[in-house]
Amino acid sequence: MLDLIVAEWPRDPFFNLAFEEAVYRVGPRGGASGVLRLWRNERAVVVGRLQCAPLEVDALQCAALGVKVVRRFTGGGAVYHDLGNLNYALTIDRRRHGVEDARSAFELVGRAVAEALSGLGVEGASYRPLNDVEAGGLKISGMAASISAGRVFVHGAMLVSSDIEVLWRVLKISPEKLSDKSFVPSRPRRVTTVERELGRRVNPLEVGRAVAESLAEALGAELSEPRGPDELELGAARELYERRYSRLEWNLWCLEKVRGLLSPEEVEALRLVASPEAVGRGERDLR
Amino acid sequence: MGSAICGEKKRPGGKLVKACVELDERGEPTRLLISGDFFVEPEEGYELLEEIVAGPAKSLSALGLERASELLERELRSRGVALIGVEPLDVLEAIARALESSRGGRS
Numbered sequence: 481m482l483d484l485i486v487a488e489w490p491r492d493p494f495f496n497l498a499f500e501e502a503v504y505r506v507g508p509r510g511g512a513s514g515v516l517r518l519w520r521n522e523r524a525v526v527v528g529r530l531q532c533a534p535l536e537v538d539a540l541q542c543a544a545l546g547v548k549v550v551r552r553f554t555g556g557g558a559v560y561h562d563l564g565n566l567n568y569a570l571t572i573d574r575r576r577h578g579v580e581d582a583r584s585a586f587e588l589v590g591r592a593v594a595e596a597l598s599g600l601g602v603e604g605a606s607y608r609p610l611n612d613v614e615a616g617g618l619k620i621s622g623m624a625a626s627i628s629a630g631r632v633f634v635h636g637a638m639l640v641s642s643d644i645e646v647l648w649r650v651l652k653i654s655p656e657k658l659s660d661k662s663f664v665p666s667r668p669r670r671v672t673t674v675e676r677e678l679g680r681r682v683n684p685l686e687v688g689r690a691v692a693e694s695l696a697e698a699l700g701a702e703l704s705e706p707r708g709p710d711e712l713e714l715g716a717a718r719e720l721y722e723r724r725y726s727r728l729e730w731n732l733w734c735l736e737k738v739r740g741l742l743s744p745e746e747v748e749a750l751r752l753v754a755s756p757e758a759v760g761r762g763e764r765d766l767r
Numbered sequence: 768m769g770s771a772i773c774g775e776k777k778r779p780g781g782k783l784v785k786a787c788v789e790l791d792e793r794g795e796p797t798r799l800l801i802s803g804d805f806f807v808e809p810e811e812g813y814e815l816l817e818e819i820v821a822g823p824a825k826s827l828s829a830l831g832l833e834r835a836s837e838l839l840e841r842e843l844r845s846r847g848v849a850l851i852g853v854e855p856l857d858v859l860e861a862i863a864r865a866l867e868s869s870r871g872g873r874s
Contacts, residue, residue, distance in 0.1 A: 513781070529813050535773070535785060555851075557782075582806055582851050596874040610781070610852055626810050650787030661780035737800040738787060740770020 556624035601611035774864025782852030
């Protein structure tokens with residue numbers, strides 16, 4: 481069985497990312513062959529474990545647009561989240577599914593996600609190594625992974641109806657990053673959304689359902705009814721939130737080393753957007 | 768101590784390394800920052816990476832790019848750490864680019 485969790489705290493991306501790691505650490509239980517979480521954030525940039533947020537985001541734009549900045553525990557690149565972006569996170573037993581390394585984990589999930597998109601009517605959906613899913617040559621979903629001795633974790637962000645203009649305003653893209661692209665069209669055309677591909681309004685949950693079913697099929701598992709977070713996962717998430725995700729030392733780990741490259745206004749903006757201080761209280765009470 | 772200077776290297780078809788360095792009075796790199804959108808296995812490797820890269824980075828000007836990256840490859844292997852999406856050579860090349868622009872900037 482593939483255990484499906486639908487649990488999100490969209491106004492608190494710091495807790496959302498803490499819960500993300502918690503689901504992986506707790507892992508599949510009760511005979512389930514895997515756990516899949518579907519969730520969303522309000523406006524946020526989520527940077528990779530090894531990315532230095534001050535080098536990746538325009539902090540002044542983030543502050544002006546109400547975009548939070550959080551660092552995740554997996555590697556890979558920065559992604560932009562809003563309520564039009566669907567996040568999927570799969571944890572599976574490594575031995576049970578014979579996944580040897582990150583490449584094969586990306587391939588397993590990337591192919592299943594591409595098939596889900598094809599099933600919804602998206603043309604030219606395909607997995608593109610190492611960690612992207614494309615539609616007609618444009619990126620529609622990016623993935624990241626972590627592998628331990630017993631467990632494989634792959635999560636991804638899927639642009640369903642996200643505001644691409646905000647994405648380009650808050651992410652810094654260096655010319656070097658584009659150096660191996662033979663054809664570089666105007667920036668907003670390097671990515672696409674499910675809505676743009678289908679030419680109609682699309683609910684992220686509709687895409688989530690399709691991704692869940694496709695992943696279950698790829699794993700040869702039956703998909704469970706969706707459930708909420710349980711106490712074990714929430715306890716682990718609270719601990720990770722306190723120790724990592726609510727802290728500037730985690731989200732801005734590299735700040736001291738690049739401080740000289742930043743204006744005082746940028747440093748101030750980074751401290752604001754990378755900390756949960758200004759997160760609405762109401763949402764946090766739901767925990 | 769001046770501010771950091773950064774260099775980048777994108778592996779064609781792969782991932783990007785950003786290296787930021789400060790130089791000491793002898794022109795050797797100090798306060799190294801290795802960042803990027805690549806992956807490290809196992810997870811503990813993320814925390815070890817700068818320590819592993821520090822040695823090869825310091826001997827970069829003496830050894831040259833190729834030999835320094837062979838050294839880095841050996842260090843990674845002996846610590847059981849693998850880079851995914853970039854090669855050791857890319858990491859050293861990003862550092863070399865940072866060093867080049869910092870030296871260019873000082874003269």
